[in-house]
Amino acid sequence: MPVIDIPAPAFMQDEEITMFAEAVGKFLQRNAPEKRVRSWREAGQVERAFWSEAGEAGLLGVSVPEEYGGHGGDFRHDMVVIDQVAKHGVEGFAASLHNVIILPYLVRHGTEEQKKKYLPRLVSGELVSAIAMSEPGAGSDLQSITTTALKDGNGYRLNGSKTYISNGQIADFVIVVAKTDPEARAKGISLVLLETERADGFQRGKKLDKIGLDAQDTSELFFDDVFVGSDAILGGEEGKGFYQLMGELPQERLVIAMQAQAGIAHALDVTVDYVKNRKAFGQTIWDFQNTQFVLADLKAKGTASRVFVNDCIARLLDGKLDVATASMAKYWVTELQSEVVDKCLQLHGGAGYINDYPIARMYRDSRIARIFGGSNEVMRMLIARSM
Numbered sequence: 001m002p003v004i005d006i007p008a009p010a011f012m013q014d015e016e017i018t019m020f021a022e023a024v025g026k027f028l029q030r031n032a033p034e035k036r037v038r039s040w041r042e043a044g045q046v047e048r049a050f051w052s053e054a055g056e057a058g059l060l061g062v063s064v065p066e067e068y069g070g071h072g073g074d075f076r077h078d079m080v081v082i083d084q085v086a087k088h089g090v091e092g093f094a095a096s097l098h099n100v101i102i103l104p105y106l107v108r109h110g111t112e113e114q115k116k117k118y119l120p121r122l123v124s125g126e127l128v129s130a131i132a133m134s135e136p137g138a139g140s141d142l143q144s145i146t147t148t149a150l151k152d153g154n155g156y157r158l159n160g161s162k163t164y165i166s167n168g169q170i171a172d173f174v175i176v177v178a179k180t181d182p183e184a185r186a187k188g189i190s191l192v193l194l195e196t197e198r199a200d201g202f203q204r205g206k207k208l209d210k211i212g213l214d215a216q217d218t219s220e221l222f223f224d225d226v227f228v229g230s231d232a233i234l235g236g237e238e239g240k241g242f243y244q245l246m247g248e249l250p251q252e253r254l255v256i257a258m259q260a261q262a263g264i265a266h267a268l269d270v271t272v273d274y275v276k277n278r279k280a281f282g283q284t285i286w287d288f289q290n291t292q293f294v295l296a297d298l299k300a301k302g303t304a305s306r307v308f309v310n311d312c313i314a315r316l317l318d319g320k321l322d323v324a325t326a327s328m329a330k331y332w333v334t335e336l337q338s339e340v341v342d343k344c345l346q347l348h349g350g351a352g353y354i355n356d357y358p359i360a361r362m363y364r365d366s367r368i369a370r371i372f373g374g375s376n377e378v379m380r381m382l383i384a385r386s387m
Contacts, residue, residue, distance in 0.1 A: 003268040003295075004302045009310045011317060012076060020073075021080045027057045028088040037091055037215065044207050045169050045217035046092040048128070055125025059095060061103055068107075069120030075100075075251075075317055079258065086262035089358070091365070092215025094167055096259060098122070101252050102129040105175060105191065109244045111236045114193065118173065127195075130171035132162035132221055133245075142177060142245060143185040147223065149178035149192045149233075156180070156233075158192060158201075158226040164372075168219025169207055172196045176223070177245065180238040189241035191234035194226065201226040212364030249374070250326035254312050256373045257329035260337040261309045263366055264302045267337075270358050271295070271344035274351075291347060298340050305333050324386035331379035334369040341366050 031053050040046045054060055062077040064070020071077070078100045085095055106119055121127040138144040147160025158178060165171075174194045181188030196202050205220025234244060272295060275285035285291050312329045315321040341362050345352035352359050370376045 002265060003272055003299055004265045004306055006303060006306055009314065011314060012079070014076075017076055017080060020077060021084060023057075024059060024080055024084040025088065027054075027059065028084055028090050031057075032088065032090045032093070034089070037089065040092045040215035042214075044214065046094075046215060048170055050093065051128050051170075052125040054093070054095070055123060060098060060125055061119065061123030062099060064103055064107060064119055064123055068115050069123045071123075075313070079313065082255065082258055083262060086259060086266060089266075091361070092213070092217075094216060096255050097131075097166055098129050100255050101248070102131050102175060104248055104251065105131075105234060105244060108247070109191075109235045109240070111231075113231060114234065114236075118193070122173065127173040128167060128171050129173045129175070130165050130167040131175045131177075132165050132168075133177045134162060134164045136161065136163050142189070142242065145177060145179060145189070146182075147176065147178045148182055149176070149180050149190060149228070150182075151180075152227065155227055155229045156192065158194070158223040158228060160223050161205075162221045162223075163205075164208070165219050165221050166216060168221055169204060169217040174221070175234065177241060180233070184239070186242040187239050189245075190238045191241040191244055192228060193232045193234055194228055199226050199228075210368075212361070212367060214361075250321050250323055251316060253326040253330035253373050253379075254309075254316060254321060256369055257309055257312065257326075257333040260333040260366070260369050261302075261305055263337050263362060263369075264298075264305065264333070264340045267341045267344045267359060267362050268295070268298060268302060270362075271347055274359075275347055278349075278351075285347060285349075294343055294347065298343060301336055302340060305336050309333060322386075324383050327374075327379040327382040330373060331376045331383070334366075335376065337366050337369060 058071055059081055061070040062073045062081060063075060066072040081099060082096045085093055103122060106115055122129060133142060135145050135147060147162065149156040149158050158176060172195060174196060176192040176194055178190060178192050179188045180190040201224040203222040205222060208218045210218060275291050278285045309329060312321060312325060315325065345359050345363050348357060348359050351357050354360055
């Protein structure tokens with residue numbers, strides 16, 4: 001029985017949702033066994049073929065409307081994929097980025113032509129997506145980006161560079177955050193849709209050597225006079241990019257909180273199993289009162305965070321998730337994840353420092369959650385503004 005054992009919320013108890021979860025779980029067991037995931041960690045990225053397999057199995061674009069090649073689901077179906085990927089330890093497979101962060105930009109803001117052109121191919125896995133926001137000199141302060149997309153005849157010329165781009169090595173569809181009016185701040189930003197194949201002047205930089213997330217490729221991207229057509233601006237109108245970004249960030253930050261919550265649950269399950277089987281001084285580690293007290297404390301906090309995350313999901317499904325609440329979820333649950341994983345590693349003793357044990361990889365992988373999607377310092381600022 002899982003350590004955090006509260007019942008699924010009512011909105012997740014539909015029979016169809018349960019059946020979908022079982023189908024996703026079986027696919028991951030069959031197509032992403034530990035041996036294959038280990039090869040991704042060694043290679044530093046998920047093999048391109050797996051994305052096609054996932055698309056064929058219906059794991060991509062699950063909430064994209066059927067008229068654009070999607071499966072017509074909703075955020076609950078996206079939740080299932082996120083949860084099952086975490087539960088089965090399918091490291092590096094950025095389904096949450098593709099499904100829940102990038103595709104909604106097209107669904108909610110794209111022109112009809114853009115939706116028809118790209119969404120079916122993103123759902124099938126023919127295209128793998130990335131979003132290029134951060135730059136060497138601009139992270140959370142998106143208004144300070146220097147990448148430009150300036151008018152040139154019947155299109156635009158992209159110039160600049162991006163860094164810390166997840167899926168950067170394998171993505172063939174990139175949403176690039178750029179200035180179409182360099183003199184303006186927020187009102188000068190547009191989102192540019194770029195297919196990388198045969199895009200002259202586009203170059204991938206090195207695969208960045210990270211302290212964690214070994215199977216997730218993260219890269220630099222460079223744009224040197226890359227030409228895109230006049231239909232490449234998301235939504236067909238310049239200057240809307242910043243507002244499109246701000247509109248999607250609450251969902252993105254909730255997704256990060258959900259992933260952190262899944263990490264909390266997995267760390268506790270792995271650790272309880274370990275301490276109940278590992279012996280020291282003639283008894284199991286579990287038999288020491290200190291172990292029980294530490295894990296009891298973590299279970300209580302993990303249960304509270306699960307209830308909060310479920311409430312945030314319910315708000316999102318009702319269209320009522322606000323910036324401050326999403327920021328609280330992202331900030332608090334990722335901070336808790338770091339605490340839980342650190343204390344769970346301590347209970348593993350020396351084994352916790354060995355990468356062969358899942359808790360060691362969780363320790364390295366979880367650290368970035370307090371940084372990406374807006375650092376937790378920025379989250380505190382957003383929360384304070386609501387007071």
